[in-house]
Amino acid sequence: xxxxxxAYDVVVNSGFFRTLQANPLYLEFFLTVAMEGLSEKYxxxxxxxGWRVLRNRKFLGSISAQNIRARPRPHIQxxxx
Numbered sequence: 001x002x003x004x005x006x007a008y009d010v011v012v013n014s015g016f017f018r019t020l021q022a023n024p025l026y027l028e029f030f031l032t033v034a035m036e037g038l039s040e041k042y043x044x045x046x047x048x049x050g051w052r053v054l055r056n057r058k059f060l061g062s063i064s065a066q067n068i069r070a071r072p073r074p075h076i077q078x079x080x081x
Contacts, residue, residue: 006044009059010034011066027053 012020020027031053035046054060 007060008038009063010038 020030031051032048035048035051038044039046
């Protein structure tokens with residue numbers, strides 16, 4: 001519309017994203033939940049319609065390195081013998 005806006009990038013596992021793309025209803029549900037989470041986390045009101053999944057671009061602007069948390073090892077382990 002010619003006006004400025006704020007964009008949020010959401011990082012999603014590529015395998016999971018292929019699953020989302022296979023089912024438009026599942027994709028819409030996921031995006032709605034993600035946008036509600038962003039609204040609550042940052043205290044902003046987002047429009048839940050009119051969203052777009054970029055087709056020929058993976059992101060807008062520049063993207064920073066992402067850290068992936070490793071799962072912690074269990075504190076209780078069964079020892080052999």
